[in-house]
Amino acid sequence: MMPRISPPSRAIASILRCKKASKSRRHYATAVTPSTSHDPISRVSPPIARFPPTQPPSYKPPEFRKSQLLRQYASLIRSTPLMVLFQHNNLKSPEWTGIRRELNKALRKVDDSRVAAGLPTENLGEGVKIQIIQTGIFESALKIVDFYKPESQPATLDPTDPSTPSSATIPIVKPDGSNLTHSLSEAAHAAINRKSHTLAPLMSGPIALLTFPTVSPEHLKAALCILAPVPGQFPAPTRRANPGWHDLPVQTGLQKLLLLGARVEGKVFDTEGTKWVGGINGGMEGLRGQLVAMLQGLGGHLTNTLESAAKNLYFTVEGRRTMLEDEGKESVDTKAGEAPKVE
Amino acid sequence: MAFEMRRQSKQCHCIYPCIFDAVFGALSITLKLPSAAMITKFLTEVKTVFNPFSAKAKTARIFLAFLPPNARQTMKVTTKLLPRVSRERSFVQLxxxxxxxxxxxxxxxxxxxxIEEVDRHSRILSRQEELTGN
Structure with missing residues (x-):
């Protein structure tokens, strides 16, 4: 039987082909298939996002606890420039409670002393936390943060925002999520494959993290005084100043807590390095003061050095000039003396 | 007839716990193998030296984690951490x-x-203790 609608003529077919970009393929009521090279519908990228913006499709199953822990650790590492690693050997819960209490108390004291010294209130002490981590998941989170640097972040355009130009193209995310760049994406998984992190050897056994929201040597020093006191450099609080620190649960807990190392601004430090960071006098302000003094000294030296070349030149030229003048005088004198002889 | 059925099923219920007991009893015996826990009763001093940034220091660190929570009261535990660049071997002294x-x-x-080495000597000591009747 002949189809009721005849296939489109050559001219109409070419018009249809031009419109392909905006319209999907045209359907016919009959079994006639057009010979044009239309993409099948399944390969056309969807014009609207098929998932909520907070739940992009992910490579690792998001409903598992370990996937969520990975996300949590990655975000923790990204937001924490200073973290200290401890090994905790079978601490009991009263011991943890006591240690956290003493730590909070010491950090609050640092905050108060900063306010008393006239510095702006930051309340860093509230952001400092000590927590136990799952080492394997934390290791891969470290690798994701340090090795996976997606070049192009998919732009976040909000089509409902009136300031968005109507001509702006909303970035199309492929339905399988292969061009997503979040921590659980396939790209992140591929980027960390067969790489080892500097902190990887530490990631075994029971590990606890002490995290700081900013690099603050003062707070680190206060924390080390509580958690890993060294007589002299990091003196433990005295019994009179802080009797709570000398409680039995705190003391037994601290004996079992072992300082292993630190990660400061992406760099890994061992025990000595951690103590060096904690031992910077006067915190970041002190460090800046030292730097300014050093640069000022350097500037003085630099001007002296630069000036010295000019001065040398001046003295040389001046010396030469006086020499020439002297010679000129001498020659004039000799000429004056010789002249009558020639005549 | 129905009464008969119920009686049979009751008997079945009686049989199952016996089987479960046998199975779980065997399991609990296997869990008491030395690999699960170390005999720390006879240790008086533990000294470990390791560089935490070496991958091979894992053993020494995990050994410390195997000591019970009250270990510091019953024995003397000393730990020495080597600097990061150190190439010295880690060891455990008991x-x-x-x-x-x-x-x-x-x-x-x-x-x-x-753990095997520690338990080897600890078992000898525990046997001696049992024989002397303490």
């Missing part, structure tokens, strides 16, 4: 109640090997 000293190469043995 002293038992009878005065025997043991130095274990943690890098070669692995945690299972270390």
């Amino acid at each position: 002293k038992f109640k009878d005065g025997k000293e043991l130095t274990l190469d943690a890098e070669k043995l692995g945690i299972k090997g270390v």
